[in-house]
Amino acid sequence: MGLQPIGRRVAAACAVVISGTAMTLLLPGAAAADHTDPPCGPAADACINLSENLSWLMSDGDVTFGxxxxxxGKPGYETPPGVFQMSFKNRDHHSSIYDAPMPYSVFFNGDIAFHEGSVDQQSHGCVRLPHDAARTYFYDLEPGDVVEVVP
Structure with missing residues (x-):
């Protein structure tokens, strides 16, 4: 469907599709199919559960997306758990370390970032997201936002 982001925390919005007399509510991300609760504290703007390979966007403890x-990170390049602050973002980042594209990069721990990439392959420490989710995280998160990574 490809909804365009229009502002901060836009991911909380839902889309409605009307077909004939039927109406379908489309929830953002996988929220409609999976009601797993995030394990992060209420201060987190983004939450990552490494053991479950899931992430959420949050506001005041409430899930806004996910x-x-x-x-x-793969063995030897593990994504470290902890609480971090988002530092900067770059729409068209290219890793000079690994000579790899990192679209929709949102950096939160040095050179570790959320970015678009295959969720079927492990990374060198970054958190890879599907395309639409990477776009949402990029447009939703701002420098200073809290990212919590739990084991």
Missing amino acids: PVPVSH
Whole structure:
């Protein structure tokens, strides 16, 4: 469907599709199919559960988007757990370390970022998101926002 982001926390909005006399409510991300609760505290603006390979966007402890599937650091390049602040974002980032594209990068721990990528492959520490989720995280998160990563 490809809804365009129009503002901060836009992911909380839902889309309605009307077909004939039927109406379908489309929830953001995988929220309609999976009601897993995030394990993060109320201060988190983004939450990552490494053991479940899931992530959410949040506001004041409430889920605004997700859960969405993610992949993260492979052995030797583990994504560290902890509480971090989002530092900057770059729509068309290209890793100079790994010579790899990192679309919709949202950096939160040094060179570790959320970005678009295959959730079927582990990374060098970054948190990979499907395309639509990466766009949502990019447009929703701002420098200073809290990212909590739990094991």
